[in-house]
Amino acid sequence: ASVTAASRLDALIVGAGFAGMYMLHKLRSAGLDAKVVEAGAGVGGTWYWNRYPGARVDIQSLEYSFGFDEGLEREWRWSERYAPQPELLRYAEHVAERFDLKRDILLNTRVATAHWDETGQEWRVTTDGGETIACRHLILATGCLSIPTEVTFPGIESFGGAVYRTSRWPHEGVDFSGMRVGIIGTGSSAIQSIPIIAEQAERLTVFQRTPNYSMPAHNGPIPEADLEAWAKDPRAYRAASKDTIGGFQNEASEALATDTPPEEVRAELERRWAWGGFRILGAFADTSIDPEANRMVQDFVASKIREQVKDPAVADLLTPKDHPFGTKRPCVDTGYYATFNRPNVELVNLRSEPLVAFDSTGIQTEVRNYTFDAVVLATGFDAMTGAIDRIDIRGAGGRRIQDHWAEGPRTYLGLMVAGFPNMFTITGPGSPSVLTNMINSIEQHVEWIADCLTVLHQRQQTSIEASEEAEAAWVRHVAEAVTPSLLPQANSWYMGANVPGKPRMFMPYAGGLNTYTQICQDVADKGYEGFVIRQGEQVHSDS
Ligand code: NA7
Numbered sequence: 001a002s003v004t005a006a007s008r009l010d011a012l013i014v015g016a017g018f019a020g021m022y023m024l025h026k027l028r029s030a031g032l033d034a035k036v037v038e039a040g041a042g043v044g045g046t047w048y049w050n051r052y053p054g055a056r057v058d059i060q061s062l063e064y065s066f067g068f069d070e071g072l073e074r075e076w077r078w079s080e081r082y083a084p085q086p087e088l089l090r091y092a093e094h095v096a097e098r099f100d101l102k103r104d105i106l107l108n109t110r111v112a113t114a115h116w117d118e119t120g121q122e123w124r125v126t127t128d129g130g131e132t133i134a135c136r137h138l139i140l141a142t143g144c145l146s147i148p149t150e151v152t153f154p155g156i157e158s159f160g161g162a163v164y165r166t167s168r169w170p171h172e173g174v175d176f177s178g179m180r181v182g183i184i185g186t187g188s189s190a191i192q193s194i195p196i197i198a199e200q201a202e203r204l205t206v207f208q209r210t211p212n213y214s215m216p217a218h219n220g221p222i223p224e225a226d227l228e229a230w231a232k233d234p235r236a237y238r239a240a241s242k243d244t245i246g247g248f249q250n251e252a253s254e255a256l257a258t259d260t261p262p263e264e265v266r267a268e269l270e271r272r273w274a275w276g277g278f279r280i281l282g283a284f285a286d287t288s289i290d291p292e293a294n295r296m297v298q299d300f301v302a303s304k305i306r307e308q309v310k311d312p313a314v315a316d317l318l319t320p321k322d323h324p325f326g327t328k329r330p331c332v333d334t335g336y337y338a339t340f341n342r343p344n345v346e347l348v349n350l351r352s353e354p355l356v357a358f359d360s361t362g363i364q365t366e367v368r369n370y371t372f373d374a375v376v377l378a379t380g381f382d383a384m385t386g387a388i389d390r391i392d393i394r395g396a397g398g399r400r401i402q403d404h405w406a407e408g409p410r411t412y413l414g415l416m417v418a419g420f421p422n423m424f425t426i427t428g429p430g431s432p433s434v435l436t437n438m439i440n441s442i443e444q445h446v447e448w449i450a451d452c453l454t455v456l457h458q459r460q461q462t463s464i465e466a467s468e469e470a471e472a473a474w475v476r477h478v479a480e481a482v483t484p485s486l487l488p489q490a491n492s493w494y495m496g497a498n499v500p501g502k503p504r505m506f507m508p509y510a511g512g513l514n515t516y517t518q519i520c521q522d523v524a525d526k527g528y529e530g531f532v533i534r535q536g537e538q539v540h541s542d543s
Pocket residue numbers: 145151152166184185186187188189190208209210329350378379380381493498
């Protein structure tokens with residue numbers, strides 16, 4: 001199909017989650033012609049798809065919300081510290097309405113291919129609906145945790161009961177009353193849903209391969225101190241959130257656990273545990289880099305698990321032993337550990353009792369047969385690269401992104417890829433993204449990209465591309481940034497370790513959102529250092 005220059009967009013954005021929506025708003029406000037293609041039937045991304053019971057945000061909502069518009073900020077009130085998924089979805093829909101975004105969002109449509117056209121200096125995009133769209137810039141706002149892993153089990157198709165995936169939950173919900181339910185996985189999704197499923201179901205069996213560290217959310221009303229600080233000066237409050245490693249306020253301490261008397265370490269960890277959520281991560285500056293300091297936090301969490309779980313054998317099984325604290329994404333829960341005190345809940349250790357197969361009635365392990373009416377798969381995502389890999393993207397010279405990333409994802413600043421002109425990733429590999437408060441990372445990326453495209457547009461420059469050297473240097477820098485930390489010690493999805501055959505490489509940038517923001521700003525201030533920018537070739541002039 002041929003597309004005339006007249007119908008070419010300035011930018012096509014893929015995905016209508018928070019990133020895609022804000023990107024659309026920013027580009028339209030700058031006078032650019034932009035549209036969004038979204039696979040779901042509605043906006044909201046993560047919060048559109050992940051409708052499992054108990055799904056909620058792990059960062060306080062006061063900070064996990066947009067700060068770019070004061071009107072939006074003033075009129076929206078969060079009901080709790082950590083908003084539940086339905087409220088986050090309402091917020092996403094509210095943002096779409098408020099900024100009249102939907103007229104430029106094509107729903108129920110998945111991008112199939114995106115090929116760079118050298119002559120026209122544009123991307124040719126096709127969708128599963130058969131549309132062809134030409135665009136100057138292609139912006140991938142496809143999410144870091146949007147494609148479930150293709151985990152499957154022998155015989156699962158013969159199972160007579162229902163199978164649910166946490167990330168593809170039925171919109172009408174599921175009533176587990178009177179059912180015998182099995183759940184596979186003990187990551188964040190499982191840890192949030194297990195307490196609620198356990199209350200409904202007749203019996204719940206949890207199949208655990210690796211235990212995770214989980215901290216109590218202590219969800220409830222937003223803490224007075226935060227509300228006051230925010231109300232006094234919302235701009236200053238937002239700025240303080242962004243000027244941190246993780247993109248949220250955490251009372252980050254400079255103190256070293258190894259220099260602190262043990263009883264003081266314990267008291268500080270207790271105080272932060274009582275506050276809830278991720279606050280414990282900021283307790284000491286050395287817990288993420290020094291095994292001995294980390295061990296103190298591990299021991300503390302283990303003691304907390306023992307306090308909450310009555311059966312010492314079950315408590316022991318729930319205690320992580322194979323990875324340091326914080327090296328896999330820590331979980332935040334409401335009543336997770338105490339759920340194992342319920343008479344209708346049992347924990348199966350897949351390490352000592354491997355899963356053999358499903359049959360028509362349930363799950364067989366090497367030890368027993370379990371009968372179920374329903375099974376829940378909470379088995380995780382092909383993180384950071386999954387959604388990008390699934391599009392047939394070809395850059396200059398027809399090079400496929402999968403080939404360029406064969407040994408792991410390579411980007412410059414997590415924003416662009418050498419050889420893929422005019423293609424941006426929001427919260428892409430090589431950016432801090434999944435190690436941070438996503439909304440603050442999204443705002444930073446979107447604003448940087450919007451400024452860049454505005455400058456190019458004003459100067460009639462047709463293309464921008466990361467240089468090979470800048471990309472190579474950034475890949476090295478991303479590796480160096482994580483080297484002092486314990487993060488690479490875990491077989492985490494940060495490392496690509498949860499997907500068979502995926503190259504092992506620490507994908508996000510561990511240098512902190514504040515440092516990263518400064519680096520991106522400096523690059524722009526130096527005239528987009530490390531990028532190759534081409535002047536318009538006047539391809540449509542009549543000379
Ligand atoms: P996660 O955190 O990747 O958790 C997936 C869980 O599923 C984890 O416990 C896995 O155990 C388990 N799993 C995966 N495959 C299998 C098989 N084949 N057999 C048994 N168990 C399996 O995904 P979530 O959806 O919970 O959370 C993703 C992110 O969303 C989270 O980190 C937050 O950032 C929000 P394993 O550890 O691999 O042994």
